[in-house]
Amino acid sequence: MTTYVWDYLPEYENEREDILGAVEKVFSSGRLVLAESVKGFEEEFAAYHGVGTCVGVDNGTNAIKLALQALGVGPGDEVVTVSNTAAPTVVAIDGAGATPVFVDVNEDDFLIDTDQVEAAVTSRTKCLLPVHLYGQCVDLAPLRALADRHGLALLEDCAQAHGARQHGRLAGTTGDAAAYSFYPTKVLGAYGDGGAVLTSRPEVGTALRKLRYYGMEKTYYTVQTPAHNSRLDEVQAEILRRKLTRxxxxxxxxxxxxxxxxxxxxxxxxxxxxxxxxxxxxxxxxxxxxxxxxxxxxxxxxxxxxxxxxxxxxxxxxxxxxxxxxxxxxxxxxxxxxxxxxxxxxxxxxxxxxxxxxxxxxxxxxx
Incomplete structure (x- = not known):
C-alpha cells in the first residue's frame, strides 16, 4: 500500500456521521444557495479570528482576486509578492488585471524577505501580498508599517495558515484583508472547493459581497459593477462550520x-x-x-x-x-x-x- 503526502479517508472515517449530517441538513433545508449555512460559517469564521467581516467565495484563487478588486487593485497596478508559492497566488493577481512583482525569500524559513520589499515598491505599487507559506506566518510588522507609510493595501494570503499565530495574533488579522482557501488538503479543508475573505473594513466587505454575485447588491437586482459568480456552496459551508469547531x-x-x-x-x-x-x-x-x-x-x-x-x-x-x-x-x-x-x-x-x-x-x- 502506497503512502502519500495526504489522505483524507482516515479523517472521513472518524467524522463520517458529522459530514453526512451536514449534507442532510442542507439538502433538507429548502434553500441551497447563499442561505443559512454560508451565513453561519461567515459569522463563525469571523468570530474565530475576532474580525468584523467574512465573505465566503467559491475557491481560494478567487478569494485573492476578489479581495484585490475590493481593495481597489486593477489594471496598471503592481502587487508585490513572492515566486515561491502556489501558482494561484499569482494567477489571482493576473486575474485582477494587475502585475505581480516578485521579491526573494529567506533561505531558512522560505518566507518573503521583508528587507527586500521596499526596494520593489514603485509609483504603480498598490498592494503588498505576503504568503504565509506552509503554515507559518510572515513577519507582518515591517510590511504593515511599509504599507501605511506608502498608502498601500496589505493583503494576507492565508491559504496555508488557518489557525497559525504570531506573538499570539492569528494569521489574517493584521492586513486590510486576508484570503483563505478551503481546498480539501488545507488545514481547514472542505470536501470540495471553497474560499473566504476576512476584512475589518466594512466597505471592503460590501464590495466583496457584490463581486461574488455578478456585481449585484441583492439577488437578481441591478448590476452595479459587472462581476462573476463566485459563491461559497451551502454544503461546503455547513461542512466547514462543523470542522471549524475542530x-x-x-x-x-x-x-x-x-x-x-x-x-x-x-x-x-x-x-x-x-x-x-x-x-x-x-x-x-x-x-x-x-x-x-x-x-x-x-x-x-x-x-x-x-x-x-x-x-x-x-x-x-x-x-x-x-x-x-x-x-x-x-x-x-x-x-x-x-x-x-x-x-x-x-x-x-x-x-x-x-x-x-x-x-x-x-x-x-x-x-
Missing amino acids: LDAYTAARREVARRYAEGLGDTGLVLPKVNEGNEHVYYVYVVRHPRRDEIIERLKAHDISLNISYPWPVHTMSGFAHLGYRQGSLPVTEKLAGEIFSLPMYPSLPAGLQDKVIAAIREVLT
Missing part, C-alpha cells in the same frame, strides 16, 4: 506529527522546518530540504512512499509568466530552494505506524 484539534495533531518527524529525522542531514520566534506553525505541509532531493524521492518509491514538491517550479520561471521578464537567477534563493525542497506526509489523522515507516525509509535512504 480546527484547534487539527493543528495540535499536525504539531504532534511535526514533533515526531523532528525526533526521528533530526540527525539525518535533512534540513527540517524552522519555526521563527513567536510563531505557532500549523504545518500545512512538512517541507524539508536536501541537495539529493530527487534521488531521495526516487529511492523512496521502492518503499511505496510517494512524496511531492511544494513547489518544484517557481512561478517566475513558468512559461505563462514569461512576459514579466524574469530570468534564471533573478531570485537566487527561491531558485535554489526549488531544487532541494520536498514534502513529507502531513495530515492530522496520519497513522503513527505510517509515519514510522516514512522515517525509517528516509533514514535508510540517507545512510
